[in-house]
Amino acid sequence: MASLLATGPQALAGAVELAVSSRSLLRGRSTHAQIIKSLYPLPLPSFLSNHLINMYAKLDLPSPAFLLLSLDPYPSVVSFTALISGAAQNNRPLLALNLFPLLLRSSVRPNDFTLPSLLKAAARLGCPLAGLQLHTFSLKSGLLSDVFVTSAAVDMYHKTGLISHARHLFDEMPHKNIVAWNAVMTNAILDGFPEAAMDAFIRLRLAAENPNEVSFCAFLNACASVEYFRLGSQLHSFIIRIGFDTNVSVGNALVDFYGKCSSVVEARQVFDSLVIKNDVSWCSVIVVHAQNAEEEEAFRLYLATRREGFIPTDFMISSLLTTCSGLSGLELGRSLHAVAVRSCIDGNIFVGSALVDMYGKCGSIEEAEQVFELMPERNFVTWNAMVGGYAAQGNASMALKVFDEMTRRDEVKPNYVTLVSVMSACARGGRLKEGMELFEEMEKRCGIKxxxxxxxxxxxxxxxxxxxxxxxxxxxxxxxxxxxxxxxxxxxxxxxxxxxxxxxxxxxxxxxxxxxxxxxxxxxxxxxxxxxxxxxxxxxxxxxxxVGIKKEPGCSWITWKNSVHVFQAKDTSHERNAEIQALLAELLQRMVAAGYTPDTRFALYELEDEEKESELYQHSEKLALAFGLICIPHGIAIRINKNLRVCGDCHQAIKFISGIVGREIIVRDNVRFHRFKDYQCSCGDYW
Known part of the structure; x- marks a missing residue:
């Protein structure tokens, strides 16, 4: 005991709490060993046992926590509550609920800290029956009068789908604290009722209750979901007036709100004014630019986060991968894939799904397949991304195969997006029978109208x-x-x-x-x-x-050595234009010798035939292709993007060129992917 007194029991207890706050298991076990060494052969005092139980429970090690609890001859409510709270916080709701009968059998009376943790566990488990039983126990034991217990019960009823119970209990509360109001608002948003969240905020103010950061974030999320720009802007003014604009969580919510209302300038102003920026701040502003067609700025901000020393998160990477999908930025997507691997988040289901989607939409279906097969867990987004990737390629056989596997495994149910992708694949792949059968049976087979x-x-x-x-x-x-x-x-x-x-x-x-x-x-x-x-x-x-309608000018672009080269029809401004024109002339001779005839049906009828053909030779996709053939080494697929539908003559010409030069050429127009190889196209000449 002298050694313990020399070290100081309070100091040892403080060391245990430091291990919890720093989430350092090594520090915690070292302190535990020092405690045992100092006490031996005396038993462990209850207050130190409680600290150790709390440490192991919070660090998600329930086995040593439970062992310490079983060694205590007189366990207290503090010990049980620490273990229950740790289990609930670490997503072990069943363990938390199973500890409650053990607590009662030990003749320990739960308190106003125990029951909120148990109600949280019932909510996490989605078990309304357990929640009802805990509510009844709280009522009988007189603990329901505690505002935190009642607030936890309100939250539990919302999360287990008993909305009427939640409203009734909330209305009966004699004093509603901010925790209760926040539970109502946040759950209203999660349940898809943003107007109810706004109404709760207004009633909160009428009740003279002061909102906190959770309240403001909930209200802003509600405004963002229905794009109530004016109402959210008014709240922003109120936030500034009461001094909450310096709060990083509220600032992040404001950035998100303005972004979802397509107010990029305002979102950026809020972001730039934040004194403290965390990873959520950077993620929010990156998503704002990505969702508002400012992909280049989104990537510039991402690079800024790396310079600031922030570690990429799953949300950040998945958002940027979605941006790559929109840009058809395959090389950018591959770079982000490497970042995800280095950051050990490539196994995350959201990152994995975004990778499958990105590779599919960028035309690299083989890489999409590799990521899909390696994913330990898949949700409906993952399956839809894989089916959609095959649909974009017109590969009906594989789309149907993945769809059948999805329905057979019964991990997730197909939704309307899944069926659109499968039927689109059938249309592009010419599978009339399978596509019509799926359409006629979709309501009976999948429950989707x-x-x-x-x-x-x-x-x-x-x-x-x-x-x-x-x-x-x-x-x-x-x-x-x-x-x-x-x-x-x-x-x-x-x-x-x-x-x-x-x-x-x-x-x-x-x-x-x-x-x-x-x-x-x-x-x-x-x-x-x-x-x-x-x-x-x-x-x-x-x-x-x-009527003043102007046809959007066609343009094509191709990426080479981290630079995007953009071409428009009859464009002569490129620095390698002379080489491009020379190669096009050479290719034309070889194409004509192979049987190519220019398709001039859509050219202006006032032009002579030679002029029509000359117009066709200068289409943007042909210019981009010639540049790709000059720069990109043999053996690497040439990838071209176009903002409009590829024209009939260009489609025919690229088929010939693919066979003549022995290259795979992938063109993504505004309808689908065209994979040209050996004089053939994956679309079967229908697009």
Missing amino acids: PRNEHYACVVDLLGRAGMEEKAYEIIKKMPMKPSVSVWGALLNACRIHGKEKLGRIAAEELFEIDPFDSGNHVLLSNIFASAGRWKESIEVRKEMKD
């Missing part, structure tokens, strides 16, 4: 098979108003098969829904031009000009 997106896939599916009239009959019988995607699918089918009359009907519907979309006018004009009906084609173009 067809939406506009599914009808668009069916129209595309039938259109590919040359069954435009049947597709039109299905559109007329739709239980909802057909969307742009439905009529657009029919118009494209009419373009492919030269159905001018039906194409005009689809185009007129599209003009009514979206009169300023240039793409629909161009498609209709091309249908008439393809049929040699130049008068109607010119009339459509004239209508566009009369």
